[in-house]
Amino acid sequence: MNNRILVVEDDLAIGNLIKMTLSMQQYEYAIALDGKTALQKVLSMQPDVIILDLGLPDMDGVDVIYKIRSWSQTPIIVVSARGEERDKINALDAGADDYVTKPFSVDELLARIRVAFRRLASDRQSDKEQPVFVNGDLRIDYLANTVFVHDGEVHLTPIEYKLLVVLSKHVGKVLTHNYLLKEVWQHVSQSDVPSLRVFMATLRKKIEENPANPKYIQTHVRVGYRMLRHEDE
Numbered sequence: 001m002n003n004r005i006l007v008v009e010d011d012l013a014i015g016n017l018i019k020m021t022l023s024m025q026q027y028e029y030a031i032a033l034d035g036k037t038a039l040q041k042v043l044s045m046q047p048d049v050i051i052l053d054l055g056l057p058d059m060d061g062v063d064v065i066y067k068i069r070s071w072s073q074t075p076i077i078v079v080s081a082r083g084e085e086r087d088k089i090n091a092l093d094a095g096a097d098d099y100v101t102k103p104f105s106v107d108e109l110l111a112r113i114r115v116a117f118r119r120l121a122s123d124r125q126s127d128k129e130q131p132v133f134v135n136g137d138l139r140i141d142y143l144a145n146t147v148f149v150h151d152g153e154v155h156l157t158p159i160e161y162k163l164l165v166v167l168s169k170h171v172g173k174v175l176t177h178n179y180l181l182k183e184v185w186q187h188v189s190q191s192d193v194p195s196l197r198v199f200m201a202t203l204r205k206k207i208e209e210n211p212a213n214p215k216y217i218q219t220h221v222r223v224g225y226r227m228l229r230h231e232d233e
Helices: 012-024 035-045 061-069 085-094 106-126 158-169 177-185 190-207
Strands: 004-008 028-032 049-052 076-080 098-101 132-135 138-141 146-149 152-154 217-220 224-227
Touching: 004 012, 004 035, 012 028, 012 106, 028 035, 035 049, 035 061, 049 061, 049 106, 061 076, 061 085, 076 085, 076 106, 085 098, 085 177, 098 106, 138 158, 146 190, 158 177, 158 190, 158 224, 177 190, 177 224, 190 217
Parallel strands: 004 028, 004 049, 049 076, 076 098
Antiparallel strands: 132 138, 138 146, 146 152, 217 224
16 A cells, blocks of 8 residues: 545645655655546545645535545545534435544544555455454344354444444444444434434444443544454554
């Protein structure tokens, strides 16, 4: 992996900050100042990770995400001044993997980039159709539909198991309530979000040592959930 990053940012000051940060970490990168150029560079450069601003001069960043997702699953980290929950949900529902609100710290951005590269490595490993998912002390046997924590089998309801599998298939990525509802229940209704929270709470009680301080399933308040990766520990 060459660790190629495409930065889509029209604010020169922020763009220079990101460029300096990536250079110090020895990432290979390219810059696009608008959506049209970004789409061209995604095709020509084939980056491993995309850092995307939403407020572009020629098109909305959410539209850029939709266009990229029509042919590519490259991890996309949104870095935007739009901090409203609806903006985050729209970007994540469109296919973004993560969302950082401006102003941001360099350390936070680098951490999100590392998560994106770990997700990319996981996706490439999944392409080999591994029948067992291992994440720290958590193990899912997809063929046998069984779950183990510390080598002890955990008995889940069908919905709890489906939720866990969806999260594991997108480890490191923020999944919105809408996405989870569609994947698990095949329909989306905001009235079902409380039920989703209940199932997520019971799932945590079964797989987390301390559900109040979860190790595996991270909550993004009013947005969704993310499974954290622990192989590198």
